[in-house]
Amino acid sequence: MLIQIKNLIKTYQRHDGAINAIDNLSLDIPKGSFVTITGVSGSGKTTLLLILGGLLRPTSGKMVYNGNVLNLHNEDQLASFRSNHVGFVMQSFALIPYLTAAENIMIALNVKNSDRAKNRIRAIELLEWVGLHDRTSHYPKELSAGQQQRVAIARALANDPDLLLADEPTGNLDPGLSEEILGILKEINQNHKTTVVMVTHSPMAAEYGSIKIKLENGKLHDQQTHVNIE
Amino acid sequence: MRLTDLTLKELWHRKSQLVSGLLAITLGIGVIVGIRTISVVSEKAVAVNLDNLGANILVLPQAVSVDNYYTADIDAPTFPESYVEKVVTSTLSGVDNMSPKLTRRTKVGNENIVLTGILPKSEIASKPLWQKGGLKGKVNASCAPKPGAQPAKYLDAKLQRKGIENLAGYDCFIGSAVANRLKVKENGTLTIQNKTFTIVKILPETGTVDDDRVFANLHTVQALLGTGEQISAIEIMGCCSAINDGLLSKLRNILPDTRITTIGQIVSTQIENNRLMNKISLIFLIIILFVGSISIGNYIWANVNERRKEIGILRMIGYHKRHVYYILVLKAVIMGLVGGIAGFIVGTFSAIWLGPQFAGIEVSPIYLLLLYSVAISIIISIIGSVIPAYMAGKIEPFSNMQED
Numbered sequence: 001m002l003i004q005i006k007n008l009i010k011t012y013q014r015h016d017g018a019i020n021a022i023d024n025l026s027l028d029i030p031k032g033s034f035v036t037i038t039g040v041s042g043s044g045k046t047t048l049l050l051i052l053g054g055l056l057r058p059t060s061g062k063m064v065y066n067g068n069v070l071n072l073h074n075e076d077q078l079a080s081f082r083s084n085h086v087g088f089v090m091q092s093f094a095l096i097p098y099l100t101a102a103e104n105i106m107i108a109l110n111v112k113n114s115d116r117a118k119n120r121i122r123a124i125e126l127l128e129w130v131g132l133h134d135r136t137s138h139y140p141k142e143l144s145a146g147q148q149q150r151v152a153i154a155r156a157l158a159n160d161p162d163l164l165l166a167d168e169p170t171g172n173l174d175p176g177l178s179e180e181i182l183g184i185l186k187e188i189n190q191n192h193k194t195t196v197v198m199v200t201h202s203p204m205a206a207e208y209g210s211i212k213i214k215l216e217n218g219k220l221h222d223q224q225t226h227v228n229i230e
Numbered sequence: 231m232r233l234t235d236l237t238l239k240e241l242w243h244r245k246s247q248l249v250s251g252l253l254a255i256t257l258g259i260g261v262i263v264g265i266r267t268i269s270v271v272s273e274k275a276v277a278v279n280l281d282n283l284g285a286n287i288l289v290l291p292q293a294v295s296v297d298n299y300y301t302a303d304i305d306a307p308t309f310p311e312s313y314v315e316k317v318v319t320s321t322l323s324g325v326d327n328m329s330p331k332l333t334r335r336t337k338v339g340n341e342n343i344v345l346t347g348i349l350p351k352s353e354i355a356s357k358p359l360w361q362k363g364g365l366k367g368k369v370n371a372s373c374a375p376k377p378g379a380q381p382a383k384y385l386d387a388k389l390q391r392k393g394i395e396n397l398a399g400y401d402c403f404i405g406s407a408v409a410n411r412l413k414v415k416e417n418g419t420l421t422i423q424n425k426t427f428t429i430v431k432i433l434p435e436t437g438t439v440d441d442d443r444v445f446a447n448l449h450t451v452q453a454l455l456g457t458g459e460q461i462s463a464i465e466i467m468g469c470c471s472a473i474n475d476g477l478l479s480k481l482r483n484i485l486p487d488t489r490i491t492t493i494g495q496i497v498s499t500q501i502e503n504n505r506l507m508n509k510i511s512l513i514f515l516i517i518i519l520f521v522g523s524i525s526i527g528n529y530i531w532a533n534v535n536e537r538r539k540e541i542g543i544l545r546m547i548g549y550h551k552r553h554v555y556y557i558l559v560l561k562a563v564i565m566g567l568v569g570g571i572a573g574f575i576v577g578t579f580s581a582i583w584l585g586p587q588f589a590g591i592e593v594s595p596i597y598l599l600l601l602y603s604v605a606i607s608i609i610i611s612i613i614g615s616v617i618p619a620y621m622a623g624k625i626e627p628f629s630n631m632q633e634d
Contacts, residue, residue: 055546055628076550082627083548094543098243099231106231111548114232155547 002162002195003029003052008061010047010218021047022058023218029211031162034189035197036209044218045199046167052197053086053165054078066162083111087156087194089185091168093148095140101127101151102136108158126154130184146177153184157192164188166198170205182208233553237560244533251529252569255610258518259573259603260580262511267581269507271593287478289313289464290489303333304344304439308460311448313485317466320484322477327467332451332460333443338422341411344443345422347451347461350397397447402427406434407441420444423454519610526565526614530558534622541622542629551623558622562615563608570607574600 010022021044029035029052037045050056051063054070055078063070065085073081088094095104105123106116113119127136130150132143140148149169156164166185170178186208189196200206214222241248291307314330332347397403402420404412409432414420420427427446435441452458466481481490534541541554578595585593 050628053546055626079545079548079550079627082546088546094539094546096236096540096543098239099236103231103235103239107236107544108547110232116232119231159548 001028002031002033002066003027004062004064005029005051006062006064008048008051008063009059010044010051010056011059020218022051025061025215025218025220027213027220027223029195029197031195032189032193033195033211034186034209035195035211035213036206037197037199037213037215038201038203038206039215039221043215045215047218048215049165049167049197049199052163053088054081083108083159085162087159087161087164089149089152089156089164089166089169091171093140093145093152093172095148095151095155097140100137100139101132101143101147101154104140104151105155105158108155112159122158123154126157127151129157130154145172146180149173149177149181150184153181153188157188157194160192162195164194164196166196168199168201170200170202175204178202178205233557234560237557237564240537240557241561241564247529247533248565248568251526251533252565252572254525255518255522255566255569255607256572256576258514258522259570259607260576262514262518262606263574263577263599263603264580264584265507265511265514265577266599267578267593267596268585268588268591269504269511270596271581271585271591272504272507275591287466287481287490287492289466289481289485290491291462292487292489294489303331303346303463305335306333306462308332308457308462309488311452311459311461313461313488314464316484317464317481322480322484325466325477329465330448330461331463331465332448332455332457333462334451334455336422338408338412338420338444341408342442343408343412343422344439345451345455346443346445347448348397348445349448397430397445398428399447399450400425400427401430401447403431403433403445404429405441405443406432408444422446425450425454515606518606519613522569522607522610523614526562526611527616527618528614529565530562530615530618531621533561534558534618534625537622538625538629541625542627545625545627545629554622554625555619558619559612559615562611562619566608566611567604569611570604571600573607574603577603 005025005027008022008025008027009020011018011020021042023044025044025048037048039045047056051058054065054073058071061071065081070078070081082088096107099107102120102123105126106119109119109122124133124136127133130153132147132150132154135143135147135151138147140151143151149172153169164185169185170181173181182205185196185198188194198205198209206212210225212222212224213220288303290303291309294303294306311330314328317325317328330349334345336343336345404414404420409415409429412420414429414432416429416432418429420429422444427444433440433445446454448461452460478490478492482488544554544557545551578599581593582595585591
């Protein structure tokens with residue numbers, strides 16, 4: 001099992017009182033699975049994704065990643081965890097506007113290895129893999145939405161993560177491009193054996209998951225497992 | 231792509247903001263450099279003036295009035311010649327040469343003249359006590375020209391007499407106006423109060439009261455006037471640097487019942503201006519430390535807020551807080567470097583342009599100030615960036631994400 005979540009609670013303090021975004025959630029995510037998380041807005045999808053990526057600490061409960069209790073990690077350890085094990089793909093692409101496509105990937109590679117020449121070669125390889133070999137020197141504003149998302153996917157793969165977290169990766173794309181991106185994520189999951197956890201509103205996108213989770217008010221409302229991976 | 235590259239690319243990406251962010255620090259450093267450049271050049275000009283003027287301190291009896299530096303000793307009350315010894319036997323440094331004088335108005339025939347008794351260098355050198363006091367040593371220690379340098383020349387003709395080496399008992403030097411009125415020539419004679427003096431030299435015209443003076447040996451004049459070992463003034467050549475360092479007040483402590491004045495009237499305005507400029511540059515330095523830091527801090531803080539998403543992305547992909555600090559402090563250092571260089575250029579060109587117009591001096595760049603400008607500017611920038619960098623470290627790694 002890659003991730004085990006037990007009795008997870010995440011509480012946000014708001015002016016009108018405390019709200020449990022995640023409410024006593026327990027969940028297991030096997031290695032190599034493709035997990036889709038659906039639910040209405042405010043159901044806790046993104047909060048769960050943030051906790052899975054070590055971006056947010058739960059209020060209580062336990063999250064175990066590959067046998068390591070992430071709750072016990074300090075900020076620097078969580079940062080190292082993210083750079084070593086997790087790749088992120090965001091709805092808004094999360095690219096740095098003044099860096100080229102290749103540089104956006106190189107800045108992620110630089111966290112682990114500061115060899116500029118090697119990083120450039122690796123960045124270009126990744127861009128070729130996502131079909132952007134002729135866009136290496138383009139800035140994000142010079143790329144289409146689909147191309148920007150492919151750069152973001154290439155960056156997410158830069159450090160060979162075990163876990164790819166995608167937050168509404170097709171939210172800003174038209175249906176054609178959405179399928180293209182989902183296809184890439186599926187390929188990453190199947191060919192690289194990377195565990196993918198994707199938050200989505202789209203029923204079509206949710207169908208890509210081998211495990212489909214539906215959240216409601218921070219609780220597990222429904223879970224369907226289509227393929228037994230481990 | 232390293233963090234340094236990222237910082238440089240970000241600076242270039244937002245270069246118009248960089249210019250506005252650098253404005254305060256560039257202008258501040260420019261003002262300091264401009265003032266310092268003019269004041270340093272002006273101080274050097276004062277030093278040259280004082281050196282050229284030679285004897286630049288006059289010790290007079292307490293009661294005398296000083297309307298004119300060159301006539302203050304005429305008919306002045308007297309004080310003991312031993313005061314010279316008090317100075318030379320003190321630990322005072324910065325005294326180049328001393329010349330005790332006794333001056334009185336008298337007549338040669340029907341013509342009024344000013345008779346001044348002076349002590350030639352040979353007599354000063356022959357006084358064992360004075361030598362023991364180390365007058366020459368002090369000269370060498372504090373005022374001597376650098377090895378290989380040419381000895382100072384008296385540019386002002388009226389000061390040439392201060393370099394008189396020998397003056398026998400009944401020899402005299404006379405001013406050009408007296409020589410004309412008395413119709414005498416060199417190697418001729420002059421009778422003063424029934425004593426005959428040989429005219430060793432007729433001094434060139436100076437346009438001052440010295441043209442009406444007859445210079446004779448101090449001890450002969452003392453005997454002639456019956457004053458005993460009294461003098462009416464001591465001329466002192468003080469090193470310009472020593473004068474700036476408070477030589478006058480030290481002399482006043484040694485000779486409390488005298489009045490000590492300086493030829494500095496001629497350069498006093500310039501000295502005062504220099505002091506004022508030094509004070510102003512210090513005040514500006516303090517102001518720029520505050521304003522510059524706040525300005526840079528404000529700029530970096532605005533930059534941090536504008537880059538919250540970027541910082542969030544960097545944190546998300548695994549950069550630590552210390553990397554965020556590094557990016558922002560490096561940016562501040564680069565801004566400080568650019569601001570310091572720009573400030574130096576602005577200040578130096580302003581000084582070169584304004585110096586001749588307002589201070590009447592030709593100004594040339596002082597390249598050492600570039601070092602100080604850059605150092606101060608970088609320090610200011612780092613100070614200004616500390617709080618914004620700390621706050622940037624608190625930006626959550628999910629800041630770029632949309633909450634459910």
